[in-house]
Amino acid sequence: MYNPRSLSTLTPTLIAQHLTKVIGDRTIVDDVSFEVFAGEVFGFLGPNGAGKTTTIRMLVGLIRPTAGRILICGHDVQHQFEQAMRCVGCIVETPDLYRFMTGRENLAHFARMLGAGDDDIARVASLVNLSGRLDQRVGTYSLGMRQRLGIAQAMLGEPRVLILDEPANGLDPAGIREIRELLRELARTRGMSVFVSSHLLAEIELTCDRVAIIHRGRLLRTGTVRDLISSRRSLELRVGDVPRAAGILADHQPTIEGDCLLLPLDESAAPPLIAALTEAGIDVYRVAPHRQTLEEMFIEATGGETVD
């Protein structure tokens, strides 16, 4: 299992340093820095227009940063484009492939650009369970199949870094689960770095080891999923007389939610509170640590804007 503490001993495979993109007088991406290590799945979250796609396009050399630089496996994307791109497979936004060609022709097309052979095409096709439909035109594929072909294409040439924009798009729940397991598998057993953006927070929570949150072009937070959530832990108390209980616990700044009280405390603080409440004759039905979801954390961090 992945251990976040081992990070310090690893070298990052994807480094973004002070990435900035200014178009006209608008700063679309503002001083974004992060590192992605070998063997981890890194989530990139942000609402619509936050600069997510612009950042991804800069990572893969489609957009020139105004300032800052990107290193992939130690190669600068600006100055050593070919070496850097040899280490990357990607899907940017939608998995657009040549619809008028078959899946196999598409894979062969991109394999030729890498100098990869037929065995590599067979390998990536079986990896995403597409071997059976490879000789049909991509125009006849469903969105889920195109997404899988996109991932297969990204896996050509065994890149060390995988950059996937919304990989769960268009997939049914079983497909999402399949992709999630594939990505975790690639990171864990092959030591690949997987960079995914998504608007499905629950999905990011299940798939990723670490997350960066971008909002209005700036990185708000970066950290392990566990740390980001547990740093916001609270205690939930269901009691008989909510207003009185709130009065007794006023020192702990409780918030009232229905017939529950939420206190910004760890569960270790619970026993004395329960004792105080029972002493005052208030019934305590339930005491539970309230685990904040990534979604709540996200909404708090971005000031309540919807995720997309």
Place this chain on the structure above:
Amino acid sequence: MLAMLALIQNETLKLLRRRRFVIVISILTAILLIVSYSQYRILRDSAKRNWRADLQERIARAENMLRRGRASASWARSIRAEIGRWQFYLDHDIDPQKPNVPRFVRTFPNVAGSLLLLPLLVSILGSDIVSAENAEGTDKLLLTRPVRRWKILLAKLITLWMFATLTLLCGAIIAFLAASVALPSHGWTEPSFSGFQLANATVRLDAVRELPLWRDALIAYGLEWYSMMAFASIALLLSVIFKSSAASIGTMLASLIGGTILTHISPDWTAGKYFFVTALPLADYYTGEPPPYDGMSMMFCITLLAVWAIGTVAIAFALFTRRDVFG
């Protein structure tokens, strides 16, 4: 080098899969079959006719038109040149209209070049060679592979040149086959005349060259090929500039038609001679059709096309390798 061949192979595959070349060949076949049939009709009728009287009558009619002053300046030049050529054929006792396979094949680059058929076909092949990647979103994948952008664009340009060359070759072959069905096949070594020049109001004959038809044809094909290569290079720039295939094909056609209109509407505005479209029908100018403006020698036209081609290709590469690729 090997990597470049792989890229060219990719571009070739895409061009074929988009069925662009099939469309080009179909258009060529349809047009050449129809023209060949019309030539067959002329051949059939000519048995009953006296070509000499025919030609004399035509010359008289054309001279009448000139005297009445109905024709515009540029048209009048064309007519004068034509009268000169007819007179030349009369004097040398050669029937210029008698259809046969070699003449049919020989005339193809002239007619298809000056009537913009070949440039149109190159437009079909090349106008969306870059813009389609943009429109279909595949540029995001194409440009994130470990291949520098200039190599990708060069592969596209070479592929376009290859298919433009193939179009001309196939045109010659289809012209040959279409004509062989209906017309007599001998005549490759009969004399063919080119190089008629218009000086003031008369046609100068001292520059007229007499060559065996096959050599004359080779020169005409060579010139038309050169003009197509230049045109393909210019088409590449439009394909780079525009994101939508429709916009780039539309602009290419508009510049072709616009250039032709320009030379007909305002022949006095001589700056028009620097527009590449006026220099495109090289094969026609070689044969003796007067260019629409003074001072457009063969050398001028060849240089002008080269300057346009090199300039547009340089801009295309500068744009393509530097620009940000947004969605």
